[in-house]
Amino acid sequence: MIEVEVEADDWTDAIDDVEAVVERAAVAALGEQAGGVVVLLTDDATVRDLNARFRGKDRPTNVLSFPAADMPDTGGPRPLGDIVLAYGVCAGEATAQGKTLTGHLTHLVVHGVLHLLGRDHEDEAEAETMEAEERTILARLGVADPYTLPHDA
Template identity: 60%
Template sequence: MTAEPTVHLSLAVGLLRRGLPQRTSFARWVAAAVAAARRRRATELSIRLVGVDEGRLLNVQYRGRDYATNVLSFPADLPPGLRLPLIGDLVICAPVVAREAAEQGKTARDHYAHLTVHGVLHLLGYDHEADADAERMEALETRVLAGLGVADPYRD
């Protein structure tokens, strides 16, 4: 039996902590996504939890969209040949997560788990631009989340 690769997570909080999951929860969700993607080496990333103003500013600056979105993924842009464990950064907008969870009838914790797994998979190269890629990514997310006790987020 092989050991799971080490995951190093930095968590930064740019708003009041009340109601936010603990670092241990984010670390568990990240590790589950990394394992499901079959990454075999050490992994390092950061997650920053932000409010609406910072979320909107980052979405405008990096995606040209003038609203706060739930999660932004910033894959590491390493020079060719440099093999560091860094995969990138995630920014999660806490008020958007809370609003979406309420609208979708799920717990905020489950929605944080989903968005964390979704974002980590983006950092590992998964996307959902083409239908086949979206189906593959959603199936992997669903499997990871089921293992964490979270219901299928794509179920109607």
């Protein structure tokens, strides 16, 4: 189950049916994995606060992932966690990188879901593996390789 909460109207002003964009990306990233994900589309101030409180970094960032606590198996899909995205940071990155906001949002949702599934990019080998998985998922969704800037093509 994917739940999308839009807290900042900038997201709905900028992207038609933003909830469907997020859900499509999250479902693609989950693949065969069952689980619940909540995606919060919010503003930079909210993400800055969360980043400061939970990561000790007093600045906004594009996406944060919060894995769910371990819970007893109830037989149904277990909650995987929450993903939070900051509109201003994401929109600024998309513009600076020559990407559409929809494509960038799709990439960041896939990235966040992969974190909830246990993927990481703490070292070079992990980063290469995670980026390859992202590229594969995004290609299926018709989104260009996010690690190749348009001027590199």
